[in-house]
Amino acid sequence: EDKVVQSPLSLVVHEGDTVTLNCSYEVTNFRSLLWYKQEKKAPTFLFMLTSSGIEKKSGRLSSILDKKELFSILNITATQTGDSAIYLCAVDNAGGTSYGKLTFGQGTILTVHP
């Protein structure tokens, strides 16, 4: 059975801290790994990773994939209260032409206090 596991499940930090969120996966037909941020309702896309060792960066957020060890990390530096959200990791594990069939992890609830 395909599985995506995120850790920690919840995290409370203060503004200015750096956090690392983890995502490990076991899927039969890996294509890509995606990170989403869910603040209130609709998740919004952060990163897509397909190759090992290549860091994706957007402002204070960065992410990297290790396809040998089957995990990814999402780093957030100098956290702000606006970073408080659920961070979702998903793996595209479809076979054949069924692109976009995602398996999600449980999510990490990040709370940033002022």
Place this chain on the structure above:
Amino acid sequence: DGGITQSPKYLFRKEGQNVTLSCEQNLNHDAMYWYRQDPGQGLRLIYYSQIVNDFQKGDIAEGYSVSREKKESFPLTVTSAQKNPTAFYLCASSILGWYEQFFGPGTRLTVL
């Protein structure tokens, strides 16, 4: 503005009733998806469709049904056979063959 709309935002139903959740997109995306989100369990795929008049079961399709008569619309029916229907339901769409999915604002269904 392009996007995905879901209606209603909140829905209350009595046990044993079927209920249909609406999902419409004007992004011209071929692929559409339905997910269920429960606390502490992330998103789980219910059904997805890559083309009009065709759809596939996801991981938790039992007790749900869908139709895809138009490219823009992918309604989800929660039937009385669904044992625990109270949840937050998210609809998404994507360009066929592309990984990024765009999500609607969700419908919170409560069955009393």
